[in-house]
Each structure stands twice: as structure tokens, then as C-alpha cells.
Amino acid sequence: MKLTRRSLFGWLLGGSLIAFFGNLLWEVGKYLSPPPELIARGGGGGKQLVIPIADLPPERSKVVRYGGKLVIVVRKGNQVYALSAVCTHLGCIVHWKDKGEPGMKMGDNLHCACHDAFFDLKTGKVLGGPAPQPLQTFPVKVTPDQIVIGEA
Amino acid sequence: MFPEGSDKDSREIEKRTLIREIINFFSLTGFIYGPLDERLKIREAFEEQLKKPVPHYRTWIENNLLGCLGGLSFVLFILLLISGILLLMYYRPTTGEAYQSVVEISNVVTLGWLVRGVHFWAGNLMVITVTLHLLKVLITGAYKPPRDFNWLTGVILFLLTLLFAFSGYLLPWSQISYWATTIGTETFGTVPFVGESLKSFIRGGPDVSQITLTRFFALHVVILPLIAFLFLGLHFAMIRRQGISEPL
Numbered sequence: 001m002k003l004t005r006r007s008l009f010g011w012l013l014g015g016s017l018i019a020f021f022g023n024l025l026w027e028v029g030k031y032l033s034p035p036p037e038l039i040a041r042g043g044g045g046g047k048q049l050v051i052p053i054a055d056l057p058p059e060r061s062k063v064v065r066y067g068g069k070l071v072i073v074v075r076k077g078n079q080v081y082a083l084s085a086v087c088t089h090l091g092c093i094v095h096w097k098d099k100g101e102p103g104m105k106m107g108d109n110l111h112c113a114c115h116d117a118f119f120d121l122k123t124g125k126v127l128g129g130p131a132p133q134p135l136q137t138f139p140v141k142v143t144p145d146q147i148v149i150g151e152a
Numbered sequence: 153m154f155p156e157g158s159d160k161d162s163r164e165i166e167k168r169t170l171i172r173e174i175i176n177f178f179s180l181t182g183f184i185y186g187p188l189d190e191r192l193k194i195r196e197a198f199e200e201q202l203k204k205p206v207p208h209y210r211t212w213i214e215n216n217l218l219g220c221l222g223g224l225s226f227v228l229f230i231l232l233l234i235s236g237i238l239l240l241m242y243y244r245p246t247t248g249e250a251y252q253s254v255v256e257i258s259n260v261v262t263l264g265w266l267v268r269g270v271h272f273w274a275g276n277l278m279v280i281t282v283t284l285h286l287l288k289v290l291i292t293g294a295y296k297p298p299r300d301f302n303w304l305t306g307v308i309l310f311l312l313t314l315l316f317a318f319s320g321y322l323l324p325w326s327q328i329s330y331w332a333t334t335i336g337t338e339t340f341g342t343v344p345f346v347g348e349s350l351k352s353f354i355r356g357g358p359d360v361s362q363i364t365l366t367r368f369f370a371l372h373v374v375i376l377p378l379i380a381f382l383f384l385g386l387h388f389a390m391i392r393r394q395g396i397s398e399p400l
Contacts, residue, residue, distance in 0.1 A: 027263060028238070030262045030263060031238060031241075031261060031262055031263045031264065031267060032238075032241055033262070034261075035260050035261055035262060037256075037260045038256065038260060038261075
């Protein structure tokens, strides 16, 4: 193609317009991508997550965000367990038999309501259902007034 | 000279203007637009739109200040539409989180301060430009027949603008917006006989609460925009049909 004055100005105009609107789209994309402060909201910034013991009464469970992941913390008697709350089958959130919740077929284990997968509360091992892998477990330390998840 | 209906010949003798050059540039380079034009005649329709007659104003004030107020309002409306959609991506309309989400938009989100600032200032300025537009049409008598029905749609658009501003003011759920809405809705209580029930109907309860925030949010982002689009369409269609009124 022969470069004429007309086509040169055509390219310059087109290039400027593409640069202008491309930059505009880029800035809108920057606005739309969630900032790290918002992603990390709800804890999980540090290595350890501290939950006041009053927030988790005995025989109850709680799903928290720790290290960017959802973790289910279960207080059974005097023992506290922390496991990944994301079912390894298709990513639903597992639950535990909280007080007053009937219909758990397999005792005190973790259950995924989506496709009936069961996990061992202590080890995260698969006890039944379609889940291909066990749930990840996290170390827990219990002090008289705090539950600490993770190691320092 | 040329037989009627021979588009190709008449197009060849069209005068070359800057606008036409720009249209030609896009129709030549646009690989989607090019083949579409043969079927849809977009170029013809676009050129038709550009042949909009403009009144011959005599003074600079008429031309540059008073003649542009309607268009300026529409530009601000488009700005509000775009920045409003962007704000919706982070805003959370609950009493617990509304204020926090607005603070996040301003302080945490990349360029969020700009988006919120544009929405805030465009909203305030639009009330001013729409009011001045209305006053200009009123004082110059441009509302007279045959444009009386367009004046009516204009007044409705003016009221819609005020409702937009009023409902948007509550959404940050700050002290000033809470009390301003309390006072604003309190005035409905002074209507004889039906005042109290009208007030609680607007608030969705005895006082300004979560329901009020939900209702004002729905009003601000769904109901009012739909009504505004309808009346803007009517307003512009009538302007194109009847032309802008010429100064005396």
C-alpha cells in the first residue's frame, strides 16, 4: 500500500482514537478490579487468625476467612478443629451439625449439602460421597479466651 | 442532469466537508461497519442526523451560553449514567455497609475518588443547568405552541432531575443524608388529611430506615432512569420534529 498524505493522517487519527479509548478502557478496568484491601477484608492478612472464644460457643461452628481461604472452625466439647470449608468436589461450603440442626446421617462429621459428601472432622479424610480429595486441616491453639488458627 | 434514484452518481458529486471526511474514514477502515452499511444504510442515516438545523442566534450570550444549556444537561446526564454504573460495582445499599462502601470507593478503589467526584459534581451541576434551561425557555417564550407539549415533557424531566438528586442524596447513608431525607420526607406529613400516610408510604415505615434506603436506591438506579429515558426520547424526538424555536 502506498503511503499518501491522506492515508498517513488517517492512520494518525485512527491510532490516536484507539490509544485514547484503549486508555479509557484500561482505566475503567483498573477501577473495576477489586483492590487488595477489599480482597483481604475479614482477616487473613497475617499468618495467624485470632477468634475470641466468646464468638464460638461450644458445639457450634463458624466459617471464617483465613489466608484468603474459607475455613470452618468447629468447637466440639473442649476440642477446636479448623479445616478448609471448601468441598474438594465442586467447591460448595461444608457445614457441621450445629446445635438444633437435624438430619446428619453420619454423626459429627463435616457434610457438603451439594452432593452429599462427608469428611472426617479430625483429619479431613473423605468418608463418603463424590469428593476426590480430603479437606486441608489447619493447626489450632486454644487459650482460655482465644482460638488461634495457624502457626506463628 | 442525473436520473433520479441513481445514488451512486449523486454521491460522487457530493461536496467534501470535514464531517463527511470523518465518516468516510470510519466507513473505509471499519471492517464491521463497511459491509453493514450496504444493508442498513447507516451512513445515510448518520449524515441525515448531522444536518440538524441550528437557529441563527445573534449574540454570543444567546449562542454560547443560553443555547447550550439543554445539550449541557444531556452531556451531564450521560456522565452521570456512566459514573453511576461504575459506582454500582462497589456500592452496597444496606444501612450497615452503605457508608463504608462509599468511603471505600473514595479511599481504596483505584480512581474511585474520580468516579464518585464526577457523579457528585455532575449531579449538582445538572440541577443547575436544567433549571437554567427551563428558565431560558420560559423567559424567551419558547414553550408556546406548537412546542407546548415539549415544554410539558421538559417540566417532567426537571422534576425527575430533582427526584434523582433527592433520592441520590440519601444513598451514602451519612449523617447529613439521613437527616436531610428525614426533613425532606417530613414535609410530606404537612399535606392535609393524607399527610401522615403519604409520609410513611414514601419512607416505607414510620421513620427513615433500611426500607427507605432500599426504596430510594431502587428509585435512583432503576425506576427514575427508565422514566427519564422515556421522556428524554420524547423531548428529543419533538425537538427534531418541530425544530428549535427561532429568536424573534
